[in-house]
Amino acid sequence: MNNPLVTIGIPVYNVEPYVEKCLCSVLNQTYTNLEILIVDDLGTDNSMGIVADYAKSHPQGDRIRIIRHPQNIGIGGARNTIIDQAQGKYLYFIDSDDFIELDAIETLLDVAEENRTDAVFASCRRVDYESLKELPTFTYTKRESFFDKDAFANYVCQDLRWHVGINVWNILFRLDFLRKGNFRFSARKDEDAVFLSDFYSEIERAVILPVVTYNYVSRPGSIMGNMARTHIPTKEIRERFRADAVMTDHCARLRGRTFYDVHCARVIKHKFRAVCVALRHRKRFTEPLSDKEIREELRHPATFHEILRFKRYRGFHILFFSISKLPPSISVFSCYVVGKLMRWI
Numbered sequence: 001m002n003n004p005l006v007t008i009g010i011p012v013y014n015v016e017p018y019v020e021k022c023l024c025s026v027l028n029q030t031y032t033n034l035e036i037l038i039v040d041d042l043g044t045d046n047s048m049g050i051v052a053d054y055a056k057s058h059p060q061g062d063r064i065r066i067i068r069h070p071q072n073i074g075i076g077g078a079r080n081t082i083i084d085q086a087q088g089k090y091l092y093f094i095d096s097d098d099f100i101e102l103d104a105i106e107t108l109l110d111v112a113e114e115n116r117t118d119a120v121f122a123s124c125r126r127v128d129y130e131s132l133k134e135l136p137t138f139t140y141t142k143r144e145s146f147f148d149k150d151a152f153a154n155y156v157c158q159d160l161r162w163h164v165g166i167n168v169w170n171i172l173f174r175l176d177f178l179r180k181g182n183f184r185f186s187a188r189k190d191e192d193a194v195f196l197s198d199f200y201s202e203i204e205r206a207v208i209l210p211v212v213t214y215n216y217v218s219r220p221g222s223i224m225g226n227m228a229r230t231h232i233p234t235k236e237i238r239e240r241f242r243a244d245a246v247m248t249d250h251c252a253r254l255r256g257r258t259f260y261d262v263h264c265a266r267v268i269k270h271k272f273r274a275v276c277v278a279l280r281h282r283k284r285f286t287e288p289l290s291d292k293e294i295r296e297e298l299r300h301p302a303t304f305h306e307i308l309r310f311k312r313y314r315g316f317h318i319l320f321f322s323i324s325k326l327p328p329s330i331s332v333f334s335c336y337v338v339g340k341l342m343r344w345i
Contacts, residue, residue: 002113006105007035007088007175010096011078012051014043018097018129018217019050025099025215027060031106034060035088039078040068047096076191079168083178091178093169097217100170104213108172115145117205118177122213124170129219137216138165144208150258152203157259160269160313164200168192170214177202186243190274193240197247197267201254234287237278241297244271251301261310261317264301268320271297275335276344291328294335298324 008026012019026036040048048066055064067085069078079093090112094100101107108120126137146152156163168185183199185191247267254260275297282289300307300321307317323334339345 003033004089004109004113005033005035005087006031006090006092006109006172007037007082007086008092008094008105009037009039009079009082009086010094011039011041011075011082012043012047012096013041013072013075013078014045014047015096016045016047016050018219019047020054021099022094022096023051023054023058025102026094027054027058027063028102029100029105030103031109032060034063034105035086036064037082037086038064038066039081040066041074041078042069042072074191076185079185079191079195083175083183086175088175091173091175093171094214095169095216097219098169099215099217101213101215104170105172107209107211107213111207111209112172112174115147115205115207117172117207118174118203119199119206120172120209121164121206122170122209122211124165124167124214124216125212126216126218129217135218138162139212140208140210142210146203146206149204150201152206153201153257153259153263156200157262157266159262160265164208166196167216168195169216186239186246190240190243193270194243194247194250197263197270198250201257201259201263230284231286232281232284234285234289237274237285237289238293240274241293244274244297245299247271248299248301255306260302261312261314264310265313265316267301268298268317272320272335272339273344276339276342279332279336279339280345291332295324295326295328295331298331298335300324 010022038051051066055061067081090109092105108122112120123139124137126135127133128135146155181199181202183195185195251264251267254263275294278289278294298320304321307314307321310317323331326334336345
């Protein structure tokens with residue numbers, strides 16, 4: 001192996017109880033040619049004080065490089081900063097409340113270098129914050145390799161199930177793959193949806209590993225958030241709708257690809273889930289959310305003539321294309337009925 005530099009990117013925002021374990025798992029990696037790129041997103045606790053202490057006192061602390069945002073812009077914006085500022089050949093994201101196995105980077109890098117991959121995926125372990133007891137989660141059952149154009153995208157788009165983890169952490173990316181593709185995150189709500197929807201279709205060489213390299217910590221009030229509040233800012237659902245509109249527009253670049261029908265169906269499924277969330281919590285939004293806004297969320301990425309040529313999920317597409325063309329109030333009522341039938345509302 002040529003000992004390439006690997007950047008580990010860690011956005012940090014109000015994770016004081018958790019960041020030390022994260023840092024220790026990164027600083028003590030068996031692979032040592034690392035840049036640990038910390039993005040300070042201006043939290044209000046002592047998270048960055050802990051980072052600064054480790055940078056000064058840990059034997060490997062000189063690997064830490066800190067970038068401070070001028071204002072809080074959210075985890076998506078922090079990840080974009082990491083893509084822009086990383087200096088490694090490879091980039092690995094980790095959330096600051098999680099931790100990785102000590103040989104994680106070495107395991108992933110060996111495979112990446114041997115196979116000249118755009119990305120290497122591995123399994124994760126979900127653990128309870130207090131007990132560290134292992135919780136059920138998605139894992140890969142066997143090693144898979146993809147070395148032809150569209151092979152990985154066709155694997156992902158076998159059907160509407162998820163065949164890869166719906167996360168951006170625990171993937172070793174070749175950095176120039178991300179930069180050439182200009183893959184970006186939304187700044188805040190549902191920040192990784194556009195990124196996840198965009199990057200998989202452009203991968204030409206990838207390997208999936210069943211080995212566990214990442215520990216996802218399930219904790220109260222995590223960055224994943226929840227909808228249990230009495231009052232939910234309407235701007236949050238609108239931010240998600242805006243990100244979904246970008247995802248919808250990006251579908252056009254995949255026209256003519258073998259997986260286009262399933263990709264569009266996956267986008268519609270994702271957006272319909274957002275509609276169901278909006279309908280379920282609509283009375284708790286701080287400002288009214290109009291029927292027209294909800295209907296617009298279901299805007300279909302394909303034309304009706306394209307849908308008629310689809311080989312897979314044609315009925316699914318026709319249903320949601322039709323709902324998106326109804327008058328707003330009837331469209332929303334139809335969504336409510338379908339959501340109830342699917343038990344999403």
